[in-house]
Amino acid sequence: MLTRSAAHYGDRTALVDGDVELSYAELNARANALARGLLERGYVRGDAVAMQLQNSWQFVATFFAFAKIGVVAMPLNLLLSPSDIAYQLADSGVRGVITEDVFLGVMGPALAEAEGGMVTEVIVTGQAPTDVAGIPAVSYDAVFSADRSSVEVIVEDRDILHCLYTSGTTSRPKGVVTSHVAVQIALLGSALGLGLKPDVKASVMPIALPLFHVTALDALLLPSLAVGTTVVLLRGFDPAAVARTFSTHTVTHLTMLPMMWAALLAQPELADGDTDSLITGLYAMAPMPAELLARVRAQFPNAAIILGSGQTETTPASELQWEGHQGVKDDSWGPATVSTDVAIMGSDGSLLPAGEEGEIVYRTPQLMEGYWNNKDANTEAFANGWFHGGDIGYLDEDAVVWFTDRAKDIIKSGGENVSSVEVERVLLGHPAVAEVAVVGTRDDHWGEAVTAYVVLSAEVEGEEIQAWSRERLAGFKAPKSVVVIESLPKTATGKVQKNLMRK
Structure with missing residues (x-):
């Protein structure tokens, strides 16, 4: 895809990353040079490499370099703890890690906890040490080949392009593996929409x-x-x-x-x-x-x-x-x-x-090929010939x-099913409510009590919001309690972690 874009839009600016601006031709050349450098270091089609990179030209060039040679990209959530990273490194069996020097304080303990797993080297942007948790390290810039011409490696349509781990709000995160052609079809639909x-x-x-x-x-x-x-x-x-x-x-x-x-x-x-x-x-x-x-x-x-x-x-x-x-x-x-x-x-x-x-x-x-190393989850997800x-x-x-x-957030209160989303939508209409999350909490009488956690933009009592909601919702849907909190627990992408709120 990038080769084609470079041919059509060569001198046009592809990326603006702070003071750095890369044309399509330059981005493609850097991806080729990195791909060749990875091949020279022994990486082959089917290997997986973790990426601990911020939004940067390096992230984009690395992603396309992997794609060009059939290496599976595994971007890491930048807010993960060392233990979370260790789990994903061990579960995925990545061969290498590309990280930034600012993240070495997290990646080092992660590699130590994972006991290295199958990781053989750590590639570091910025100042690279000689090793990370005993694993040899090399500078990102040193990996680039001097040859920036197009690299040719056989990559099949259904080869895996990337492995992305779910947020794991209800259980251990699952590795979602997705093919080149699935992503290609998806991106065309998104471009159209x-x-x-x-x-x-x-x-x-x-x-x-x-x-x-x-x-x-x-x-x-x-x-x-x-x-x-x-x-x-x-x-x-x-x-x-x-x-x-x-x-x-x-x-x-x-x-x-x-x-x-x-x-x-x-x-x-x-x-x-x-x-x-x-x-x-x-x-x-x-x-x-x-x-x-x-x-x-x-x-x-x-x-x-x-x-x-x-x-x-x-x-x-x-x-x-x-x-x-x-x-x-x-x-x-x-x-x-x-x-x-x-x-x-x-x-x-x-x-x-x-x-x-x-x-x-x-x-x-454009569906995933399946969950990595999780046969039971695949069976459940594709029951009756459809993805659930x-x-x-x-x-x-x-x-x-x-x-x-x-499905897991439907509240069963007094024999009735209550949509937490419906209640949240109504509460967001209150002028003092900035954010809200509605969950079911254990209750001896109701089974689950509709409970609203709200972040306020103005001073108001929870009882006032509760009374306001009763005027706009059926009695069984109105919150049994409204709890004012400073902030909602969220993932790095802004998804509210309702499992933590229920706890």
């Missing part, structure tokens, strides 16, 4: 979400680079930095979490930029309150502000709202993307008609997907 297309003038997309996550990698970065977009890499979310990109670039596409959109709107610097240039604004991972959605659309009047959904296993995006759904089906997930078939399955394995609620299931060539993502919802008459809740 986001309105990314080849043209003589480049689209511009800042990426503040972490590239170690499937959303930023497969649904944002790769679709962008397939069609000649200029990607502005941000080392984490800084709302002021995102705001400045609207002054320094003609930003056409932007994807963030709802809370990130809210923080962006609060930046005075945004007034100095060209917000009329935005074509598509995507939000994901959580619902956006109606009031915030209205403010985002007012700030970016020429943009479609839409929701996208998907899972690591289905290689997002799986569902994307259409521009025409704005103001009509804002609370939906939108229709399936062009290469994805979505259905609703009952508990007996039968497919349900429109309007009936059940588990959301998928058939698509663990979400509950229904299809309407237009085949638009409406999400009810995660």
Whole structure:
């Protein structure tokens, strides 16, 4: 893919990483040089290598270097503890690790705890020591070959491109292995849904979400680079930095979490930029309150502000709202993307008609090949010939997907099923509620009591919010208690860890 993009968009800027700007031709040349250097060091098709890298040109060049020679990329969540990393290194059996010198304080203990596993060397960007936890280390720059010409290695369509570990909110993280062709099909669907297309003038997309996550990698970065977009890499979310990109670039596409959109709107610097240039604004991972959605659309009047959904296993995006759904089906997930078939399955394995609620299931060539080293999980995930993502919802008459809740987050209270998402959506309408997570807590009378944990933007008592919710929800759905807390526990990608809240 990068070879083709370099041929079509050679001198066009592919990446902006701080003061570094790389053209498509230069990015491809660096990926070739690194790929050749890895081959010279003995890496072969099918080897796996962990990547502990921030959003940077090194991440992108490394990812494509691996792809060119059939090496499996395993990006690591940068917020993982040494024990979490040790588990993933041992479980995946990676041969090497590429890390930054700033992360050696974490990677060293991880390698020591994993007792090295199968890791034979550590490649370090920045200042490289001679070894890490007794494993030989080498400088990242020293791995590059002087030969920057195209590298030719046989790589089959269904060879594994990357292994991404799930967030592990309910059990040990599972390694999701996905093929080259699955990602290629997924990125084309995302490009179409986001309105990314080849043209003589480049689209511009800042990426503040972490590239170690499937959303930023497969649904944002790769679709962008397939069609000649200029990607502005941000080392984490800084709302002021995102705001400045609207002054320094003609930003056409932007994807963030709802809370990130809210923080962006609060930046005075945004007034100095060209917000009329935005074509598509995507939000994901959580619902956006109606009031915030209205403010985002007012700030970016020429943009479609839409929701996208998907899972690591289905290689997002799986569902994307259409521009025409704005103001009509804002609370939906939108229709399936062009290469994805979505259905609703009952508990007996039968497919349900429109309007009936059940588990959301998928058939698509962009599915994962399976979970690494986890036969039981694969059997469960692909029961009855469809992939089961663990979400509950229904299809309407237009085949638009409406999400009810995660199966494990449905609250069973007093013999009734309560959608935590529905309650959260109502509570987010309260002017003093900034964030909320609703879970079921053990209760002798109700079985599970609907409990809301809220982060406030203004002083208000939990009892007032509770009374407010009773006016807008059925009695059995209204929270039995509202607990005010400073912040919600979240993963690195902003997903609320409801398992911790239940504990």
